[in-house]
Amino acid sequence: MKxxxxxxxxxxxxxxxxxxxxxxxxxFEAGETFMFSPAxxxxxxxxxxxxxxxxxxxxxxVVIAMIPxxxxxxxxxxxxxxxxxxxxxxxxxxxxxxxxxxxxLPIVLVAYAAGGIIExxxxxxxxxxxxxxxxxxxxxxxxxxxxxxxxxxxALATIFGVVVGKEIFGGTGMNVLNVAMTARAFLYFAYPSQxxxxxxxxxxxxxxxxxxxxxxxxxxxxxxxxxxxxxxAGLANVNSALAAPFGDFSFFSFExxxxxxxxxxxxxxxxxxxxxxxxxxVVTGVGSWKIIVxxxxxxxxxxxxxxxxxxxxxxxxxxxxxxxxxxxAFGAVFxxxxxxxxxxxxTGKWIYGLLIGALTVLxxxxxxxxxxxxxxxxLLMNVFAPLIDFYVVQANKKRRLARATV
Amino acid sequence: xxxxxxxxxGFDINLAGKAQKKIANTPPSDTFAIKPTDFxxxxxxxxxxxxxxxxxxxTPVLYxxxxxxxxxxxxxxxxxxxxxxxxxxxxxxxKILADKEIQYETFQTYNVSDIKSxxxxxxxxxxxxxxxxxxxxxxxxxxxxxEEETPKSIFISAFDTHPLAADVAFTLKGEEEAFKxxxxxxxxxxxxxxxxxxxxxxxxxxxxxxxxxxxxxKFSGPHPAGNVGVQIHHVDPIGKGxxxxxxxxxxxxxxxKLFNKGVYDASRVVAVAGSEVSEPQYYKxxxxxxxxxxxxxxxxxxxxxFISGNALTGEKIEKDGALGYYSNLLSVLPEGDHADFLGWIxxxxxxxxxxxAWGLFSFLNGKNKEYVxxxxxxxxxxxxxxxxxFEKVTPMDIYPVYLLKAILAEDxxxxxxLGIYEVIEEDLALCEYVxxxxxxxxxxVRNGIELMQNG
Numbered sequence: 001m002k003x004x005x006x007x008x009x010x011x012x013x014x015x016x017x018x019x020x021x022x023x024x025x026x027x028f029e030a031g032e033t034f035m036f037s038p039a040x041x042x043x044x045x046x047x048x049x050x051x052x053x054x055x056x057x058x059x060x061x062v063v064i065a066m067i068p069x070x071x072x073x074x075x076x077x078x079x080x081x082x083x084x085x086x087x088x089x090x091x092x093x094x095x096x097x098x099x100x101x102x103x104x105l106p107i108v109l110v111a112y113a114a115g116g117i118i119e120x121x122x123x124x125x126x127x128x129x130x131x132x133x134x135x136x137x138x139x140x141x142x143x144x145x146x147x148x149x150x151x152x153x154x155a156l157a158t159i160f161g162v163v164v165g166k167e168i169f170g171g172t173g174m175n176v177l178n179v180a181m182t183a184r185a186f187l188y189f190a191y192p193s194q195x196x197x198x199x200x201x202x203x204x205x206x207x208x209x210x211x212x213x214x215x216x217x218x219x220x221x222x223x224x225x226x227x228x229x230x231x232x233a234g235l236a237n238v239n240s241a242l243a244a245p246f247g248d249f250s251f252f253s254f255e256x257x258x259x260x261x262x263x264x265x266x267x268x269x270x271x272x273x274x275x276x277x278x279x280x281x282v283v284t285g286v287g288s289w290k291i292i293v294x295x296x297x298x299x300x301x302x303x304x305x306x307x308x309x310x311x312x313x314x315x316x317x318x319x320x321x322x323x324x325x326x327x328x329a330f331g332a333v334f335x336x337x338x339x340x341x342x343x344x345x346x347t348g349k350w351i352y353g354l355l356i357g358a359l360t361v362l363x364x365x366x367x368x369x370x371x372x373x374x375x376x377x378x379l380l381m382n383v384f385a386p387l388i389d390f391y392v393v394q395a396n397k398k399r400r401l402a403r404a405t406v
Numbered sequence: 407x408x409x410x411x412x413x414x415x416g417f418d419i420n421l422a423g424k425a426q427k428k429i430a431n432t433p434p435s436d437t438f439a440i441k442p443t444d445f446x447x448x449x450x451x452x453x454x455x456x457x458x459x460x461x462x463x464x465t466p467v468l469y470x471x472x473x474x475x476x477x478x479x480x481x482x483x484x485x486x487x488x489x490x491x492x493x494x495x496x497x498x499x500x501k502i503l504a505d506k507e508i509q510y511e512t513f514q515t516y517n518v519s520d521i522k523s524x525x526x527x528x529x530x531x532x533x534x535x536x537x538x539x540x541x542x543x544x545x546x547x548x549x550x551x552x553e554e555e556t557p558k559s560i561f562i563s564a565f566d567t568h569p570l571a572a573d574v575a576f577t578l579k580g581e582e583e584a585f586k587x588x589x590x591x592x593x594x595x596x597x598x599x600x601x602x603x604x605x606x607x608x609x610x611x612x613x614x615x616x617x618x619x620x621x622x623x624k625f626s627g628p629h630p631a632g633n634v635g636v637q638i639h640h641v642d643p644i645g646k647g648x649x650x651x652x653x654x655x656x657x658x659x660x661x662x663k664l665f666n667k668g669v670y671d672a673s674r675v676v677a678v679a680g681s682e683v684s685e686p687q688y689y690k691x692x693x694x695x696x697x698x699x700x701x702x703x704x705x706x707x708x709x710x711x712f713i714s715g716n717a718l719t720g721e722k723i724e725k726d727g728a729l730g731y732y733s734n735l736l737s738v739l740p741e742g743d744h745a746d747f748l749g750w751i752x753x754x755x756x757x758x759x760x761x762x763a764w765g766l767f768s769f770l771n772g773k774n775k776e777y778v779x780x781x782x783x784x785x786x787x788x789x790x791x792x793x794x795x796f797e798k799v800t801p802m803d804i805y806p807v808y809l810l811k812a813i814l815a816e817d818x819x820x821x822x823x824l825g826i827y828e829v830i831e832e833d834l835a836l837c838e839y840v841x842x843x844x845x846x847x848x849x850x851v852r853n854g855i856e857l858m859q860n861g
Contacts, residue, residue, distance in 0.1 A: 037749025052757035054785025058748040173789025397823035406647035
């Protein structure tokens with residue numbers, strides 16, 4: 001490996017100041033530091049030793065935490081396809097894997113390629129290091145889009161997210177909005193027909209059987225509350241001829257929504273897998289457990305409040321159903337915990353998470369035109385996070401000024 | 407009315423190569439240096455000696471133009487062999503070759519009752535002339551105290567929680583009288599309380615236990631529990647307009663000896679520690695000792711870094727460099743100038759991490775594991791991303807990231823409101839260690855302090 005490092009070191013002068021390829025220094029730096037952690041040592045003064053952690057590792061931890069969701073998503077895309085065309089197979093079958101991988105991996109690749117290229121362009125033009133943030137963004141975006149999304153839309157959304165969500169603010173660490181959610185919102189408002197309706201099952205040109213509906217749990221809930229039917233009953237009626245992949249549950253039962261054998265965005269159908277990711281994030285300390293816990297608590301509380309009001313059938317959805325329907329779990333675990341766009345104070349994190357959960361359910365129930373409340377809730381709270389922090393920090397300042405003697 | 411403070415936040419860095427509690431019998435260093443850069447905030451040092459001059463221990467060597475009365479004195483007697491200057495003739499180092507037998511400048515001696523009746527002015531006059539005044543550091547800013555000002559209280563931390571820190575009680579063995587006298591002198595400078603802060607879980611050494619008329623507080627918890635700044639924050643916090651002085655126990659004893667014996671006694675016991683030292687132990691020498699004699703034949707490897715002070719707040723020195731004025735520790739750590747293949751994702755168990763991000767398994771080693779850490783930065787500088795980490799290693803009611811951002815923005819009002827008066831570099835040194843984004847936190851803190859001083 002020393003040999004490889006020497007080759008790299010030899011190229012270095014070309015990229016340094018005064019070199020022929022000076023412009024591309026940060027590209028070189030990114031490449032080099034991905035191969036070898038740098039030989040740089042601590043400065044003459046100050047801490048002479050440094051922690052083993054760095055931002056790349058931090059970001060990779062998030063990517064690793066998303067892998068359960070990705071793998072589940074791949075199988076589920078295949079599973080939903082085969083169920084839809086009447087060839088119900090066991091969930092973890094090779095068929096499901098191959099079919100899912102055929103449709104999911106291109107989306108992942110396109111998101112990484114588009115994100116990587118745009119990061120590189122900005123790094124060269126704006127002369128800043130390539131931000132590791134796109135490692136996470138490139139994985140997040142594929143997991144929150146339907147498996148039928150056109151690839152060019154993935155690329156466009158990623159570019160929009162990175163540029164408008166992040167780069168115009170100065171890059172990773174400076175952004176106000178969560179980059180992946182910005183990309184998702186862009187798709188939602190710019191290309192609504194490809195991200196709502198019957199898009200959640202990749203049929204790959206085949207005709208679905210009559211007994212199969214590719215609607216998401218949230219839209220089923222909306223439809224049944226519209227006609228005045230209890231939502232739980234409505235959920236039980238849809239796809240009632242089909243069984244859940246695991247256990248003896250009906251298709252849209254609480255249990256199956258928890259496990260995630262339902263149509264939806266690629267990575268966010270399984271609450272269980274999101275929770276597995278949450279465990280990785282919390283144990284490694286990379287994601288704030290306060291935000292995750294309070295987001296779930298906020299959704300449950302809001303659901304309970306609506307249960308008590310009970311003015312329509314959507315309000316009567318049992319509060320625990322809100323936790324497993326739609327993208328709440330995925331959003332609470334992977335989106336809300338983005339340290340840059342979330343609240344940065346520990347007290348603020350409780351408030352921030354709680355409001356995300358509550359707003360998600362509020363949007364779902366009161367304005368079902370936007371069935372996916374988590375997206376708007378996270379973006380809205382991203383905007384308000386600095387305000388929450390402002391008041392938390394202000395309290396600290398007041399304590400200090402109270403003891404000033406002049 | 408003593409206080410007991412139990413701190414939870416912080417992080418102990420348990421390095422290998424702790425100094426054994428014995429004092430080595432080696433030929434003492436023969437060269438000693440005074441470095442104006444050790445005195446934080448000394449902007450215009452004026453030299454009082456020239457190469458070739460003969461000095462005694464206690465002969466003034468330099469002073470700061472901004473604080474003309476306060477002398478920095480030679481630690482030993484001998485000949486000034488070198489005055490080292492850097493770019494723009496900046497004064498870097500004054501080297502003195504020591505005599506075999508140290509000759510002292512003599513100052514007035516006082517017995518116990520004399521000291522009681524001594525006025526503040528008389529005490530000040532002897533201290534500024536006798537070279538011990540720079541031991542007194544003021545907060546805010548962490549600079550040498552102004553002799554005409556009166557602090558609301560004086561703080562002395564009797565224990566050190568830094569990595570590989572010298573044992574305070576061990577290095578002051580036999581200095582009971584000097585320490586007591588030092589405290590008596592310090593009492594003349596404040597109407598408030600003198601606080602001596604001890605380790606709750608340790609034994610109070612005889613050096614401190616007999617001292618009366620002061621408040622003994624106890625602290626427990628991981629580093630930085632031993633930092634005087636943290637202790638001030640919990641006992642008598644600094645608000646805007648407040649002034650607090652801090653002195654190290656060694657400084658107190660040195661002040662005492664100036665009055666007891668009438669000499670500037672710069673002898674001190676220093677620890678030589680670190681994973682690369684063959685026999686880590688203590689040495690009896692003088693302030694500013696050059697380290698080459700001490701480390702000769704006592705190193706395990708070649709590619710090492712010599713640090714005057716501890717691994718968190720210290721300063722890199724050359725092999726023939728000297729320990730700093732305030733330093734009683736030489737840390738020798740491996741230099742980390744190695745590139746690691748895929749070092750950013752490979753599992754690391756032997757590099758201590760406060761974090762548990764993917765592959766950082768050092769938390770599995772348990773608390774008693776001793777680490778051999780090198781000086782590699784383990785990553786590249788980035789913007790602030792991770793949140794809530796600095797707070798976990800800062801046992802103070804302060805938001806370090808907000809404070810640092812206020813400093814970067816040169817926002818004076820916010821720096822003040824967020825607590826710039828309560829911290830100096832060492833108080834946020836752990837933030838620099840644990841920082842994911844590898845900021846030079848301590849330099850940023852100093853920049854902020856300088857802005858406040860000059861603004």
